[in-house]
Amino acid sequence: MTPDKAEEFDFQSVPLDPDTLDDVAKADCPIVDVRGVTVRFESQTILKEIDLQIQRGQTLAIIGESGCGKTVLMKTIVGLIPPSEGTVIFDGRDLGRISQQEMTRTRRRFGFVFQNAALFDSMNIFDNVAFPILQHEKASDSEIEGRVMEKLSEVGLPPEAAMKFPAEISGGMRKRVGLARALILQPELVVYDEPTTGLDPIMSDVINELILATRRNYPVTSVVVTHDMRTARKVANRVVMLYPRRRLQADQSQMLFDGSPSDLDHADDRRVRQFVRGEAGERINELIRETAAISQSNAGT
Amino acid sequence: MAGLTYRDDLPLGEKRPGKLSHWVTDWGGMVVDGVSTVGDITIFAYRMFVWMFTRRPAKGTLLTNFYHVGVLSLPVVALTGTFIGMVLAVQSHRQFAMIGMENRLGAVINSSLVRELGPVLAATMLAGRVGSAIAAVIGTMRVTEQIEALTTMGADPIHYLVVPRFLACLLLIPALTIMADFMGIVGGYFYSVIVLGIDHAAYLQNSADFVTGYDLFSGILKSFFFGAIIAIVSCYRGFNCQAGAEGVGQAATAAFVMSFVLILGVDLVLNILLDAFYYAVWAPETSL
Numbered sequence: 001m002t003p004d005k006a007e008e009f010d011f012q013s014v015p016l017d018p019d020t021l022d023d024v025a026k027a028d029c030p031i032v033d034v035r036g037v038t039v040r041f042e043s044q045t046i047l048k049e050i051d052l053q054i055q056r057g058q059t060l061a062i063i064g065e066s067g068c069g070k071t072v073l074m075k076t077i078v079g080l081i082p083p084s085e086g087t088v089i090f091d092g093r094d095l096g097r098i099s100q101q102e103m104t105r106t107r108r109r110f111g112f113v114f115q116n117a118a119l120f121d122s123m124n125i126f127d128n129v130a131f132p133i134l135q136h137e138k139a140s141d142s143e144i145e146g147r148v149m150e151k152l153s154e155v156g157l158p159p160e161a162a163m164k165f166p167a168e169i170s171g172g173m174r175k176r177v178g179l180a181r182a183l184i185l186q187p188e189l190v191v192y193d194e195p196t197t198g199l200d201p202i203m204s205d206v207i208n209e210l211i212l213a214t215r216r217n218y219p220v221t222s223v224v225v226t227h228d229m230r231t232a233r234k235v236a237n238r239v240v241m242l243y244p245r246r247r248l249q250a251d252q253s254q255m256l257f258d259g260s261p262s263d264l265d266h267a268d269d270r271r272v273r274q275f276v277r278g279e280a281g282e283r284i285n286e287l288i289r290e291t292a293a294i295s296q297s298n299a300g301t
Numbered sequence: 302m303a304g305l306t307y308r309d310d311l312p313l314g315e316k317r318p319g320k321l322s323h324w325v326t327d328w329g330g331m332v333v334d335g336v337s338t339v340g341d342i343t344i345f346a347y348r349m350f351v352w353m354f355t356r357r358p359a360k361g362t363l364l365t366n367f368y369h370v371g372v373l374s375l376p377v378v379a380l381t382g383t384f385i386g387m388v389l390a391v392q393s394h395r396q397f398a399m400i401g402m403e404n405r406l407g408a409v410i411n412s413s414l415v416r417e418l419g420p421v422l423a424a425t426m427l428a429g430r431v432g433s434a435i436a437a438v439i440g441t442m443r444v445t446e447q448i449e450a451l452t453t454m455g456a457d458p459i460h461y462l463v464v465p466r467f468l469a470c471l472l473l474i475p476a477l478t479i480m481a482d483f484m485g486i487v488g489g490y491f492y493s494v495i496v497l498g499i500d501h502a503a504y505l506q507n508s509a510d511f512v513t514g515y516d517l518f519s520g521i522l523k524s525f526f527f528g529a530i531i532a533i534v535s536c537y538r539g540f541n542c543q544a545g546a547e548g549v550g551q552a553a554t555a556a557f558v559m560s561f562v563l564i565l566g567v568d569l570v571l572n573i574l575l576d577a578f579y580y581a582v583w584a585p586e587t588s589l
Binding site: 075078080104105107108110112114115116118119120121122131132135136181 | 365
């Protein structure tokens with residue numbers, strides 16, 4: 001159809017297919033909808049009343065200092081940690097209410113890149129990357145081999161690496177294998193836990209480029225948990241900053257910032273600007289006061 | 302118990318808890334922890350049984366575990382069995398010789414071996430070799446997020462990690478016990494007949510007279526229970542491993558200690574039940 005003809009076409013006259021309607025509705029609603037999520041471990045509250053919507057195709061970076069609950073939030077999003085309160089809705093379905101079988105099927109749509117890759121020590125690289133296919137699909141050996149080698153090649157790993165074991169390869173290679181494994185089933189949501197932590201600057205940038213390439217090549221939504229500002233600025237089109245719950249007043253929100261990476265430097269909150277610039281500020285004095293308070297509390301018990 | 306502490310900043314007029322309260326709290330905490338652990342293990346075992354009967358484990362995973370539990374344990378179990386048999390001969394010979402019954406040595410060595418020492422010592426050895434390894438491997442997988450990785454890829458960790466290990470222990474520990482019994486019989490025979498010079502025919506005749514099929518059956522039956530205990534306890538400890546190298550070490554140690562205590566406890570209960578069953582069914586016809 002030429003552009004002119006398209007303008008003349010009467011879209012109203014075409015009966016809408018229910019499936020198409022469903023797709024249109026889905027495209028409008030967020031792929032992940034976190035509603036009032038609180039996560040507690042015993043008496044310690046890690047996350048309190050978090051609300052977060054992630055749109056399809058978005059790359060969201062969750063930043064914040066160590067212990068602020070970034071990884072807990074990410075694991076809650078993919079159903080690894082059940083929230084103490086609130087709900088996590090993935091593609092219109094409440095993860096807390098679906099059956100175990102449905103959860104297993106839903107997990108096929110997630111890709112998870114772990115901080116230390118979490119490769120299975122007992123398997124070689126090939127078997128690690130092939131594992132999700134074997135779990136979810138009935139594919140021939142030749143098809144599995146083709147897909148695994150293609151994915152390894154996409155993340156820049158030579159075919160010889162396939163027969164090596166995780167202990168025999170470098171940290172950067174392990175991260176790339178973890179990425180290949182997370183992407184092998186072409187998931188709709190990929191979550192990255194500290195993807196560049198522990199890597200040299202060049203390898204960090206390689207990982208950033210791979211995250212960008214994944215976004216370009218697949219219709220994927222990404223959540224990147226990081227405290228590497230270079231990664232956050234480079235890969236994300238939205239940034240959320242969390243703050244440790246224990247250092248906030250009861251009525252204060254744990255989410256200090258929610259906006260584009262370019263707005264980070266001009267954030268209203270001093271703590272956001274300090275984090276982005278990597279300035280300790282009063283933090284060392286706060287740490288000393290916290291330690292003194294803990295010591296006093298322990299002495300009283 | 303974690304979480305139960307005493308504060309010094311009590312309101313005025315409120316009595317400070319005494320030593321008795323501390324004692325009650327500590328013991329109460331231990332009881333609560335114990336009950337909670339038993340409940341956790343029961344739920345863990347239940348989930349494992351549900352998976353075992355609903356979905357078959359992958360052949361590759363099963364064979365790997367069979368190899369690790371069975372084939373790699375053969376030498377140590379054979380060695381244990383041989384030495385138990387020989388030590389029994391050394392220990393019993395002098396006592397039996399004093400009352401002129403050294404020809405009956407085969408009866409006591411082989412009867413003790415197949416009924417009690419073979420199954421229990423083989424299980425103890427395997428709790429150390431296999432159980433600790435299971436707890437350490439699963440514990441390492443826990444602390445390096447490999448178990449979470451399994452979950453994110455849609456594989457249930459209990460189905461993938463526990464079921465094959467349980468089947469390997471359940472089926473192969475009895476087989477290894479038979480091997481320990483056999484090697485113990487050989488070791489006992491060697492030391493009694495070759496080293497101590499006991500009459501070969503009398504040794505064998507006494508063994509055949511006093512060791513019954515029921516002795517062999519009860520020993521092997523017990524080893525199925527021991528295999529199940531080792532697998533469930535070790536996997537449970539691995540799954541509940543604390544962070545770090547120390548956590549993995551503690552999980553491996555706790556797996557062995559807990560398996561060992563349970564093996565001894567279950568052995569006592571099974572002996573009482575098996576004896577009661579034996580005397581209820583066969584005792585009237587039995588005479589020494």
